[in-house]
Amino acid sequence: MKSEHIPKATIGRLAVYIQVLENLLRDGNDVISSEKLAQACSVNSSQIRKDLAYFGEFGVRGVGYYVQELITSIKQSLGIDRVWKCALIGVGNMGSALLRHHDFERRGFKICAAFDCDPDKIGLEFEGMEIVCPTHLREQAPELNLEIGIIATPPDRAQRAANHLVDANIRGIINFAPSRINVPKHIPVEYVDFFDHLYAIAFQITLGND
Amino acid sequence: MKSEHIPKATIGRLAVYIQVLENLLRDGNDVISSEKLAQACSVNSSQIRKDLAYFGEFGVRGVGYYVQELITSIKQSLGIDRVWKCALIGVGNMGSALLRHHDFERRGFKICAAFDCDPDKIGLEFEGMEIVCPTHLREQAPELNLEIGIIATPPDRAQRAANHLVDANIRGIINFAPSRINVPKHIPVEYVDFFDHLYAIAFQITLGND
DNA sequence: GCAGTCATGTGAATTTTTTAACAAGACAGA
DNA sequence: TCTGTCTTGTTAAAAAATTCACATGACTGC
Structure with a gap:
């Protein structure tokens, strides 16, 4: 998708996704579906997919998202992949x-x-x-x-x-x-x-x- | 109005209004219009009137809002008029x-x-x-x-x-x-x-x- | 290699929120 | 008391965000 205007609420949620994903990674989860992530973040799974779609395609159909990869992608999207x-x-x-x-x-x-x-x-x-x-x-x-x-x-x-x-x-x-x-x-x-x-x-x- | 469901964003803005109103009061402003308050908060003036309308009628037509009174009303609305x-x-x-x-x-x-x-x-x-x-x-x-x-x-x-x-x-x-x-x-x-x-x-x- | 299952990405439908517009009320001055 | 000017409260319109629904692609097991 790679859209122009991105809702502010989306940015706030991306921060939440990062937090949850990092905790998931620490607990040894390598792959996660939008549905599971949604539950962990208390949001709708479509919401997550749509939020991510603003920035690119980060998942694999039938599989889900590779946790480490997704963290990296979100950080890049936000511009926090640097100091x-x-x-x-x-x-x-x-x-x-x-x-x-x-x-x-x-x-x-x-x-x-x-x-x-x-x-x-x-x-x-x-x-x-x-x-x-x-x-x-x-x-x-x-x-x-x-x-x-x-x-x-x-x-x-x-x-x-x-x-x-x-x-x-x-x-x-x-x-x-x-x-x-x-x-x-x-x-x-x-x-x-x-x-x-x-x-x-x-x-x-x-x-x-x- | 006195409505049922109140948007979460409204609560966040009420907190901003309190902050700005308290600073206005400190600077000696007794009365303020939704338009002036809106500028100080960087929001739309309709937004302010609508946010307040969820909880009651706090203003005076043709005049505006009495600052101290409005602060009190908002605090009551939020339930922070106590410890x-x-x-x-x-x-x-x-x-x-x-x-x-x-x-x-x-x-x-x-x-x-x-x-x-x-x-x-x-x-x-x-x-x-x-x-x-x-x-x-x-x-x-x-x-x-x-x-x-x-x-x-x-x-x-x-x-x-x-x-x-x-x-x-x-x-x-x-x-x-x-x-x-x-x-x-x-x-x-x-x-x-x-x-x-x-x-x-x-x-x-x-x-x-x- | 094919069938079955799973989960993404996305367009369409719905819901929610924001903005605009205006009628109704309050005050000041004559 | 009446007229003109303000500014609210509220209804209606517009915009934005969320959720649904499903076609599309990927992997597994046979």
């Missing part, structure tokens, strides 16, 4: 948790520089990285080949952080701060706030109750 | 970051107990809470009125943690571990994995590139 270098802005609670989170590199993302405007933090070393002032972003970004910016500042500092990232020609931004930011529209932004999920749970519980 | 007591299982990197995250209570969720099966951790005190063995969940859950379970274990321990939570009659689960879990279907589960968003950014950057 993306990231800049972190804001080394507070959230920021330092991210720096400690060693899954980053395994999953294809590497935090290569940490920035914070707090004078008490500048100069400190954290997880083998020196914290520097965000004004240095502009010179460091090209040097270090930074492509993705991670904002983990307080909400009122998020826009300033975004401005620094835009100035530094970063290509995409992920914002952990609980506020919206404005950037030129060619730069994709993703907002992360896990309270969304807590709200969803609270809502579902409340719903079932009356 | 939800949570149990955390898994006090590793992610788990301890969650315990340190002081926004929890401000946002209506309180982690009241922390569990881990690692003998080296059991008995330790962390952020004013004693880490106990998950086998105690069943007795502590009713005592402490725990309603939501937060799983932050390694992936291969997630199912066991889920089982403990189900046994303890928990009403909803949020899973930070990168693996799927099986629970009775009356218990809502939400999966949190911020790499989803990193994948989405990587994909969008790659897409724009060729």
